[in-house]
Amino acid sequence: MxxxxxxxxxxxxxxxxxxxxxxxxxxxxxxxxxxxxxxxxxxxxxxxxxxxxAPDADGRSSARNRFVGLVTRVQIDGVMAQVDIQAGPHRVVSLLSAEAARELDLEVGSLATAVVKATAVIVERPKA
Known part of the structure; x- marks a missing residue:
């Protein structure tokens, strides 16, 4: 085991x-x-x-993959933004509208949750 x-x-x-x-x-x-x-x-x-x-104070969602972490980068360019979140060992990158990034007041060092709902997930295992 x-x-x-x-x-x-x-x-x-x-x-x-x-x-x-x-x-x-x-x-x-x-x-x-x-x-x-x-x-x-x-x-x-x-x-x-x-x-x-564990119960989530944020409410209910059909998405099961939630990564809570710190915003490490916010790049706003025109109508789009790229936001990087470091959640433990995981780096999650999201592309969203610049308007949404501003409304969420996202800045480096702020706490954020990346919620992922995907139709395809690749599973890998390390070589033995």
């Missing part, structure tokens, strides 16, 4: 190592007897689903 070190688990969940250690101490995540401690992949996946299913 696949297992992940605490630092790897933190990177995959987009949280700090300390947060993962706290979840381990609280019993929310199990660890193996290995040294250094590792979290079983199935338990980490279940925890990621629980985090994603």
């Amino acid at each position: 696949t297992s992940f070190r605490i630092s790897e688990a933190a990177r995959l969940l987009g949280v700090s190592d300390d947060t993962v250690r706290r979840w381990v101490d609280q019993g929310a995540l199990p660890v193996t007897d290995a040294h250094p401690a590792e979290i079983p992949g199935d338990a980490l996946a279940a925890h990621a689903v629980r985090l994603a299913d």
Whole structure:
């Protein structure tokens, strides 16, 4: 079975190592007897689903892929804008109208959520 070190688990969940250690101490995540401690992949996946299913104060949406992060770039050119969001290890780039970017008051350092609803998703696995 696949297992992940605490630092790897933190990177995959987009949280700090300390947060993962706290979840381990609280019993929310199990660890193996290995040294250094590792979290079983199935338990980490279940925890990621629980985090994603947590109630959202923003309301309801049919989109399931939400990336909360910090705006790292806003480029407005004419009627269009490009906004980059760094959400944990993920960089999400959105093209939207310049008007929408201004209405949302998007600027570098502001908190934003990229909501993705796609009809095609490519899945890859690293080589063993």
